[in-house]
Amino acid sequence: MKSLSKYTTSLQASDKKAIVTYITAGIDGWIDAVHCVIENGADVVEIGLPFSDPVMDGPVISRASSIALSNGAKTLDLLAQIEDESFAKPIAVMTYANVLYSHGFEEILTPLTSAGVSGLIIPDLTFEASESFREILRGTDISLVQLIASTTSDLRRDGIIENSEGFLYCVAIKGITGQDVELTHKYTEFIPPIKAKSSLPVYCGVGIRTPDDAKKLASLSDGVIIGTTLVEKLLNDKKPIEEITRYIQELRQAVDESGSNS
Amino acid sequence: MIGQMMVSSEDFSIDIAGVHLDPPGPKPQNGYFGEFGGRYVPETLVSALDQISQTFDRCWNDITFRKEFASLLGNYAGRPSPLTHCKNMSSFSGFDVYLKREDLNHTGSHKINNVLGQALLAREMGKTHLIAETGAGQHGVATATAAALLGMDCTVYMGAVDVARQELNVFRMELLGAKVVPVTSGSSTLKDAVNDAMRAWVSRVDDSHYCLGSVMGPHPFPYMVREFQRVIGDEAREQFREINNSDPDYVLACIGGGSNAIGAFSGFLDTGAKLIGVEAGGQGLETSKHGAAISKGAIGILHGMKTDVLQDSDGQIQEAHSISAGLDYPGVGPEHAQLNETGRATYVSATDDEALYGFAAASQLEGIIPALESAHAIGWLLRNGKDVIKPGSSVIVTMSGRGDKDANTIHAEHKETVISYVQEVLKERSSKKS
Numbered sequence: 001m002k003s004l005s006k007y008t009t010s011l012q013a014s015d016k017k018a019i020v021t022y023i024t025a026g027i028d029g030w031i032d033a034v035h036c037v038i039e040n041g042a043d044v045v046e047i048g049l050p051f052s053d054p055v056m057d058g059p060v061i062s063r064a065s066s067i068a069l070s071n072g073a074k075t076l077d078l079l080a081q082i083e084d085e086s087f088a089k090p091i092a093v094m095t096y097a098n099v100l101y102s103h104g105f106e107e108i109l110t111p112l113t114s115a116g117v118s119g120l121i122i123p124d125l126t127f128e129a130s131e132s133f134r135e136i137l138r139g140t141d142i143s144l145v146q147l148i149a150s151t152t153s154d155l156r157r158d159g160i161i162e163n164s165e166g167f168l169y170c171v172a173i174k175g176i177t178g179q180d181v182e183l184t185h186k187y188t189e190f191i192p193p194i195k196a197k198s199s200l201p202v203y204c205g206v207g208i209r210t211p212d213d214a215k216k217l218a219s220l221s222d223g224v225i226i227g228t229t230l231v232e233k234l235l236n237d238k239k240p241i242e243e244i245t246r247y248i249q250e251l252r253q254a255v256d257e258s259g260s261n262s
Numbered sequence: 263m264i265g266q267m268m269v270s271s272e273d274f275s276i277d278i279a280g281v282h283l284d285p286p287g288p289k290p291q292n293g294y295f296g297e298f299g300g301r302y303v304p305e306t307l308v309s310a311l312d313q314i315s316q317t318f319d320r321c322w323n324d325i326t327f328r329k330e331f332a333s334l335l336g337n338y339a340g341r342p343s344p345l346t347h348c349k350n351m352s353s354f355s356g357f358d359v360y361l362k363r364e365d366l367n368h369t370g371s372h373k374i375n376n377v378l379g380q381a382l383l384a385r386e387m388g389k390t391h392l393i394a395e396t397g398a399g400q401h402g403v404a405t406a407t408a409a410a411l412l413g414m415d416c417t418v419y420m421g422a423v424d425v426a427r428q429e430l431n432v433f434r435m436e437l438l439g440a441k442v443v444p445v446t447s448g449s450s451t452l453k454d455a456v457n458d459a460m461r462a463w464v465s466r467v468d469d470s471h472y473c474l475g476s477v478m479g480p481h482p483f484p485y486m487v488r489e490f491q492r493v494i495g496d497e498a499r500e501q502f503r504e505i506n507n508s509d510p511d512y513v514l515a516c517i518g519g520g521s522n523a524i525g526a527f528s529g530f531l532d533t534g535a536k537l538i539g540v541e542a543g544g545q546g547l548e549t550s551k552h553g554a555a556i557s558k559g560a561i562g563i564l565h566g567m568k569t570d571v572l573q574d575s576d577g578q579i580q581e582a583h584s585i586s587a588g589l590d591y592p593g594v595g596p597e598h599a600q601l602n603e604t605g606r607a608t609y610v611s612a613t614d615d616e617a618l619y620g621f622a623a624a625s626q627l628e629g630i631i632p633a634l635e636s637a638h639a640i641g642w643l644l645r646n647g648k649d650v651i652k653p654g655s656s657v658i659v660t661m662s663g664r665g666d667k668d669a670n671t672i673h674a675e676h677k678e679t680v681i682s683y684v685q686e687v688l689k690e691r692s693s694k695k696s
Binding site for chain 1: 300301302303304305306307308309310312447448453457460461464465466467468560562563564565566571573575576577578579
């Protein structure tokens, strides 16, 4: 078992719901923000390597990506910075297929490994399209996290669940990052069967904004993934670190109150 | 009214309302044209793409669907479009030039062929809302038209820059009942309009069909759009044979995403005709301001497909540049990337200036005002064709659209250049006469 899977299953075994926090690399204050979320209760940090055409992202993260790129952010430099910081919790990189493909799916593994990255989330690399990359990753300690959505057909669902590594990323809404989620009965319907089938922990993400949303989704799963709200604070607030500290602490409390794993 | 009808149940070819549909063409293996194509999309969209794929496979081999599609092409869109033998341009250029007149279709371009097919398909799938991206506005107008015809809602995403330079088309879409959303992210052009259309589709996938306007995007779009557009080439081949009892030496078309070109090329793949695609050369391939994804790009992943893309060494997509909004796109349909790799088609480029020359020349020589996109193909043929094509060769050029939409911009920004080219053509024409 790869190290990220070991870590997330150990959280699950100790009845701890996970918080995964997303931060776009390359915008002002991003490194401080990563340290801050780790100190205040995040279990895994998803670091976004910016891409010019992020189709899965809403206006906030898209804007952050544009700003990072206009700041001159480069993939290898950002990975070198991640290496230098030696963050205290597991780091997963979230980016789009072309960012990795342009460097070469094999060639990029060395800088990813040196940076201590233990997971990859690539929202436009579907399960089928990831086949050869999964083969390349087989001999490494980098987990390729698979995404599953409410629209995923039964036919494809089992393959995705069986082949995910690190955790299973359950896309909570039919939408893109940062959209307001409406917690209707649909979520209570589609998440439990996925969780029942998955041997890995199931984390819900996309569209989760408030501690209350997080609590509801964490009660159905093994954890939540939060991004837009943090990036928004980093982009807009005068004292973002204070705001992020407060937000993560509230989130930690809400998620911890969501009930134990069944 | 449906005209005389002939249907072959053997090969699904159809003759109806004056329109002939050839049997369905070859399907890409697992969604790939060689190493190009595929499906690189958010997981939420995969089931919608599967649904489109299955519905298209069923309908495209269903006589009832094909009859309805062909009937709309004939009775509504005005097909078949003529193949015009251009005597003046021929004696002017030294080539035997024919124009395939997609400019004469309803809504003014080849876009209507694809849109009618996809709108019928959307209805089959029970979708009530069409989403589209548009550059020049031609595809947006065509989609809004089909939505009006079939009683569907329509939202068109259009780069804010393009909204400004294609004001009249924005009004046409609104007149047809569509909502036009200006896109301000990125470079505010076609690439960004595709991003926002895909985001909108992810968010409204249950009731919406993304009516993609070119042979690009995730499988099955490059294949399906080619099939809806292949009527251009199949018609042109038969029309040329009727006149000349042979096949043309060359087929020439402009390339943005590449739908008019692939439509034309697919009718000639099995013939001896040489195929040439003309990309947007912008301010020159030696500058960074062009849209020549095949000539100057590298293989990458954009908008759901693996194909030739303009990008930097870090995989960031670069902004394209072209005088014509419809060619202002940093990628190209994956089948073109394959045709280039196998050498079956050749890809060249025409600069903004050469396109203006083509615009003036087609207008003056033949009384046909071309869309700026199509003017790239004409401009390349007249200015640089001799480098590649032997004098006397027969050439079919796809006139992908008409130039009315561009008249305002050209009048405002390039009037003097274009008028000087008209004078130049007039002078050369009269010197050849004497």
